[in-house]
Amino acid sequence: MKMRLELFLLVTAAICAAGKPLSKAEGRNKLLLISFDGFRWDYDQDVDTPNLDQLAVDGVKATYITPPMLTMTSPSHFTTITGRWVEDHEVVHNMMFNTKTNQKVPHKQTLTRSEWWDNGALPLWITAQNQGLKTASFFFPGGGANYSGQAVDRVLVEMPGHLDDNETEWRQNIDTVMSWFTEEDFNLVTLYYGEPDNVGHAKGPDHPDRKAIIRQIDRTIGYLREAIDRHHLTDTLNVIITSDHGMTTVKKRPLVDEIILNKYLNLIKLASFEILDYGGFGILTPRPGKEQEVFDALSNAPNLTVYKKNEMPESFHLGKSKRLPPIVIVADLGFNLNSRFIVYVNKGDHGFHNGEMDMKTIFRAFGPDFKTNFLSEPFDSIHIYPLMCKLLQIEPAPHNGSLAVTEKMLLHSGGSQRAQVSVALLLLLMFAVL
Incomplete structure (x- = not known):
C-alpha cells in the first residue's frame, strides 16, 4: 500500500510539472x-x-x-x-x-x-x-x-x-x-x-x-x-x-500601360513630398490646401486605389499612424507605381494589398x-x-x-514533448503496479 501511495504521489508531481511552464x-x-x-x-x-x-x-x-x-x-x-x-x-x-x-x-x-x-x-x-x-x-x-x-x-x-x-x-x-x-x-x-x-x-x-x-x-x-x-x-x-511578404509578376508593356502618376496630376505643383516608385505602395504629402485636389486627380488614375489616411479601411491598421503622409496609394496587383518616367526594371514586386x-x-x-x-x-x-x-x-x-x-x-x-512522454510512461507503470 505504501509503495502504491508513493508511486501515486510521484505521478501526480510529474503531471503537475509537465502542465506548468x-x-x-x-x-x-x-x-x-x-x-x-x-x-x-x-x-x-x-x-x-x-x-x-x-x-x-x-x-x-x-x-x-x-x-x-x-x-x-x-x-x-x-x-x-x-x-x-x-x-x-x-x-x-x-x-x-x-x-x-x-x-x-x-x-x-x-x-x-x-x-x-x-x-x-x-x-x-x-x-x-x-x-x-x-x-x-x-x-x-x-x-x-x-x-x-x-x-x-x-x-x-x-x-x-x-x-x-x-x-x-x-x-x-x-x-x-x-x-x-x-x-x-x-x-x-x-x-x-x-x-x-x-x-x-x-x-x-x-x-x-x-x-x-x-x-x-x-x-x-x-x-x-x-x-x-x-x-x-x-x-x-x-x-x-x-x-x-510574397511576390507577384509585374505587368509590363506592351501587355498593359504603365501607371505614370504625373499624367494625372502635376506632382511639382501639388505635392511637397512623395515616394511613388516603390512597388505597389505609394505615399504623398500634398501642398497646403491641395489634399482634395490631389485625391480627386489620383482617383481618376487607372489600376490603383487612393486613400486619405484618415479614411482608410480599419483592417489596414495604418490610419492612426502619425508618421504616414496624408495620401496613400495602393496599386492593383502587378501594376507598379511610377511617379514620372523612372525606368522600372523589376520583373516581380510586392507592396500590394495583403x-x-x-x-x-x-x-x-x-x-x-x-x-x-x-x-x-x-x-x-x-x-x-x-x-x-x-x-x-x-x-x-x-x-x-x-x-x-x-x-x-x-x-x-x-509542456514539452519529453515531459508528456515521461508522464505517460509513469502512468503506465502505476497501473501496472496497481
Missing part, C-alpha cells in the same frame, strides 16, 4: 526564428522540397499567413518581432524618410538608424533581455537599432552590397547561430536571409532561377536540421520559419514544444509574437496579437 532555474527551451525574405506561400508547390515537406510531418505547417499592410520587408518584419500593427510601431516603409526635409534613406542604410525603429514598441529581443534572457539578431531587420538606449545582446547587420545567395555562407551562418546556442547559451536568435526576394524582383516569381533558389533554401533547411542534431539541440530548440494571395507567405515550426504533423488554418503574422513569448516563457510587451490563434500548435498545456 518551467521556471528559469529548471531551464527552458530555446527559440530560433528564421525569415526567408519574399518566400511566397506557394513557392514550394512547383519545386521538389523534401526538407520542407518533412517539416510538415515533423512539426507544424500553416496553409499560409497574411502579412500586415504594408507588404514590405521592414514594416512586416517589425510587426513579427513586436506583435504590433504598423500604425502602432510606425516603421511605415522600407525607406526612412522625413516629409519636411525630403530626406529619403535606402532600406539597408536604415538598419542601424534607431530614430526610424525606436518609436515606443518594444521588440521581442529587448522584452526577453529585460526578463533575464540572452538574445541575438543575425541580419534581422530592426536588430541593429537601440530601443530607449537598449541594444540587442549580439547583433550582425547586413551591409549594403552584401550578396544574399551564397549557399556556403548560409551554412556558415547556421553554424554560427548553433554555436551561440550551445557555447554561449543564447535563448533567442533571429536569423534573416535575403532570398528568394532578390531573385523574385530581378527575374520574377515564375522564373527558373526562383525555383533554383527555393531548392537552395530547402537544402539549407536540411543542413539546419543536421546542425541541430549535431549540436545536441533537438530536445531543447524550437524553430519557426517564416517570411515577410489580401492578395500573391502577398501571402509561409509558416513552418518544429521542436520540442510543437505538435507533429499539424496543419494550421491561415492566420495573420501579428500572432507569431505571443506564440514566441509563450515558447520563451516570458511576459509579452503590449501587442495586438493573440495566443489563442496559435496555441493549438503547441503540445498539450504547453
Whole structure:
C-alpha cells in the first residue's frame, strides 16, 4: 500500500510539472526564428522540397499567413518581432524618410538608424533581455537599432552590397547561430536571409532561377536540421520559419500601360513630398490646401486605389499612424507605381494589398514544444509574437496579437514533448503496479 501511495504521489508531481511552464532555474527551451525574405506561400508547390515537406510531418505547417499592410520587408518584419500593427510601431516603409526635409534613406542604410525603429514598441529581443534572457539578431531587420538606449545582446547587420545567395555562407551562418546556442547559451536568435526576394524582383516569381533558389533554401533547411542534431539541440530548440511578404509578376508593356502618376496630376505643383516608385505602395504629402485636389486627380488614375489616411479601411491598421503622409496609394496587383518616367526594371514586386494571395507567405515550426504533423488554418503574422513569448516563457510587451490563434500548435498545456512522454510512461507503470 505504501509503495502504491508513493508511486501515486510521484505521478501526480510529474503531471503537475509537465502542465506548468518551467521556471528559469529548471531551464527552458530555446527559440530560433528564421525569415526567408519574399518566400511566397506557394513557392514550394512547383519545386521538389523534401526538407520542407518533412517539416510538415515533423512539426507544424500553416496553409499560409497574411502579412500586415504594408507588404514590405521592414514594416512586416517589425510587426513579427513586436506583435504590433504598423500604425502602432510606425516603421511605415522600407525607406526612412522625413516629409519636411525630403530626406529619403535606402532600406539597408536604415538598419542601424534607431530614430526610424525606436518609436515606443518594444521588440521581442529587448522584452526577453529585460526578463533575464540572452538574445541575438543575425541580419534581422530592426536588430541593429537601440530601443530607449537598449541594444540587442549580439547583433550582425547586413551591409549594403552584401550578396544574399551564397549557399556556403548560409551554412556558415547556421553554424554560427548553433554555436551561440550551445557555447554561449543564447535563448533567442533571429536569423534573416535575403532570398528568394532578390531573385523574385530581378527575374520574377515564375522564373527558373526562383525555383533554383527555393531548392537552395530547402537544402539549407536540411543542413539546419543536421546542425541541430549535431549540436545536441533537438530536445531543447524550437524553430519557426517564416517570411515577410510574397511576390507577384509585374505587368509590363506592351501587355498593359504603365501607371505614370504625373499624367494625372502635376506632382511639382501639388505635392511637397512623395515616394511613388516603390512597388505597389505609394505615399504623398500634398501642398497646403491641395489634399482634395490631389485625391480627386489620383482617383481618376487607372489600376490603383487612393486613400486619405484618415479614411482608410480599419483592417489596414495604418490610419492612426502619425508618421504616414496624408495620401496613400495602393496599386492593383502587378501594376507598379511610377511617379514620372523612372525606368522600372523589376520583373516581380510586392507592396500590394495583403489580401492578395500573391502577398501571402509561409509558416513552418518544429521542436520540442510543437505538435507533429499539424496543419494550421491561415492566420495573420501579428500572432507569431505571443506564440514566441509563450515558447520563451516570458511576459509579452503590449501587442495586438493573440495566443489563442496559435496555441493549438503547441503540445498539450504547453509542456514539452519529453515531459508528456515521461508522464505517460509513469502512468503506465502505476497501473501496472496497481
